[in-house]
Amino acid sequence: MKKAIITVTSLLIVLFGAIFLIEGKINNEKDPENDDPVVERPKDEDPAEENPTEDPTENPISEGPDEDIPEEPVNIDNDNLILIESPEVYDVLVNKKRTLSKTYVPQDLVKLTEVPTVLENPEINQLREVAYNALIELFKAAKEEADYELYARSGYRSYGTQESLYNSYVANWGKAAADKFSAKAGQSEHQTGLAMDITCEVMNFQLDETFGETDEGKWVAENAYRFGFIIRYPKGKEDVTGYMYEPWHIRYLGTELAKEVYESGLTLEEYFE
Template identity: 50%
Template sequence: MDLKELKLKVALIAVSVMLLAACTNNEKNAELKNIPFGNKQNEPKITDVAEDDKDKETESKDESADTDENKTEEAESDDETEEEVNDRMPNEENVYDQSSILAIVNRGETLDPTYVPRDLVTIEVPYVNDIPMVNQLRKEASDALTKLFDDASKNGYTLYAVSGYRSYDYQAELYDNYVLSHGEEVARMFSAPAGASEHQTGLAMDVSSEEVVYQLVDTFGNTDDGVWVNDNAHRFGFIIRYPYGKDHITGYMYEPWHLRYVGTDLSYELYESGLTYEEYLWEQGIDVKN
């Protein structure tokens, strides 16, 4: 590693503790801070969404009893909604539709400044942020995130949501602040300009864990929680949008914390192929910019 790369690495580590920090000095609008969680006031906000273990056991038994019936219903549903199934895989129309769960968003394919998802809901998983806006996702993505977190918990892993939906204006302030503080070359490695952020779609959520003090750092990918997320997120329709070694394709450094919802049809395809979303679309003959 040469001196320039070393300096960049140090800078990225330093700013990782403030990724989602306030764009202004107003503490009311501050994002997650690198602070000790040693007292109740500063502990992560944990939503009361977990079901009673007894209820879960009952629900599990009921689901097991209905397995054959559910399979039959799913088969019938698949026959009836073949067109809808096809729409869950990328095509020229839905890839460029900013309201689609398959919309491609990067520096080359941007969102309209006025775009706001119509079906945003408050997430129902443990979170660490006091900003109501970033504790939202689109309904389908939020439901999938709840299932992902529940499954992680059942397997002994504890995840926390850090930042979901961000408006165009909020992202603009965030990015401009990073540029002023660290210069555009460094800022571009870990933050997106307004319109180029997947967070504006309401389909992206940054996650973390206690082991990395609820921060957004690449070492999260080496924790037990991070490894589980990498290996299982696709089962719930999420992908690690900015995987290791693909920064020359995605334009962003490795972000094991950044989950993007695309639905299970595509998430399995991407997970098994090892391709980024851009690479996958190029292989499908869809000429998206990056």
């Protein structure tokens, strides 16, 4: 009898051990559906401390670039959200009040084949054709005029991708925290295919505020408009744009409008008002 109890106990220990191991293995396995490097990190601590240096392809929840991270949640009544009717125009205004439809996918997305990229994810290595051509020229000029090597890190992002990201943050951090650092689906400029997050080697190819202090970042801030881009979320305009300062996030508007917005010193929101 005693022997039988010992045997049963041993079996149970082995069984639980096996379950534990299997579960650990499952949790450690990379889910390709979630293997999205376009992720945001919580900014609930001092944003200046934020310095993601790990490979964001490893874990979409806790690592990755800081993109589209609102400084403070902007209170928006969801009933008052404006659905953008012409999402394909180059001067489309997307923000926390003006949302893209769930089904909007730009029809002229192209792969980034001629500029250096950082991540492997095929979705984010896309832009609308006109923005891509402008990006090529911007990167070329940076190289020729200043010998700076710029890298494309994160371009197009689908509604579904943004939705999963946002939901994963809500699940992990709670809604209040998620709203502080993540855009809701439909409210990210990346869905337009006209926005690109850029970086450089001295940044270790990451995205954070210090990009604005690098020689490359300064050059971009002063010259991007010549190629049709603006720094979409400038410093000190967080309450207007709803997003923290993002020196790495450039938005294509076309050369004419980009020049006007740049010279006005206004945000896109203020310019359109």
